[in-house]
Amino acid sequence: MSGRIYLLNGPNLNLLGEREPELYGRHTLADIETQCRAQAAQHQLELVAHQTNAEHEMVDWLHEARHAAGIIINPAAFCYHSVAVLDALKVCECPVVEVHISNIYRREDWRSKSILASAATGVITGLGIDGYRLAMDHLIRLLAKS
Ligand code: CA2
Numbered sequence: 183m184s185g186r187i188y189l190l191n192g193p194n195l196n197l198l199g200e201r202e203p204e205l206y207g208r209h210t211l212a213d214i215e216t217q218c219r220a221q222a223a224q225h226q227l228e229l230v231a232h233q234t235n236a237e238h239e240m241v242d243w244l245h246e247a248r249h250a251a252g253i254i255i256n257p258a259a260f261c262y263h264s265v266a267v268l269d270a271l272k273v274c275e276c277p278v279v280e281v282h283i284s285n286i287y288r289r290e291d292w293r294s295k296s297i298l299a300s301a302a303t304g305v306i307t308g309l310g311i312d313g314y315r316l317a318m319d320h321l322i323r324l325l326a327k328s
Contacts, residue, residue, distance in 0.1 A: 262295070
């Protein structure tokens with residue numbers, strides 16, 4: 183198999199493992215990247231991983247990723263307001279999995295409405311960092327079929 187998967191994480195996720203473990207667990211973003219990279223390597227896939235607190239960087243990476251084999255994105259707070267990220271996602275031709283570590287349906291009402299979800303192939307929410315592993319499994323299976 184060959185191909186490139188993008189793992190994109192949005193604002194404040196660089197702080198994972200440092201604060202609010204009751205919501206986001208104790209794993210760090212580096213742990214997530216290591217796990218996804220190992221899964222990719224097992225299937226001779228390349229993983230490109232980025233985290234940003236800046237909307238324009240997320241848009242630029244989505245442009246770069248639009249012809250990739252797949253995208254895993256935890257847009258964090260961008261999912262509540264960023265029409266720029268929504269428009270960039272709509273340009274992506276590959277499968278897109280939106281991941282949230284916490285269950286956005288079990289928190290404040292406003293958190294349950296991701297404006298990006300309609301542009302994703304699917305959404306995984308509330309499974310902790312397993313969500314990223316499952317998203318990788320899904321993209322790898324799709325690639326194996328193609
Ligand atoms: O559950 C998720 O993955 C979220 O996307 C995380 C976002 C939140 O706005 C979404 O509703 C759900 C927030 C990320 C903040 O990350 C932090 C990590 C550690 C400590 C503090 C914030």
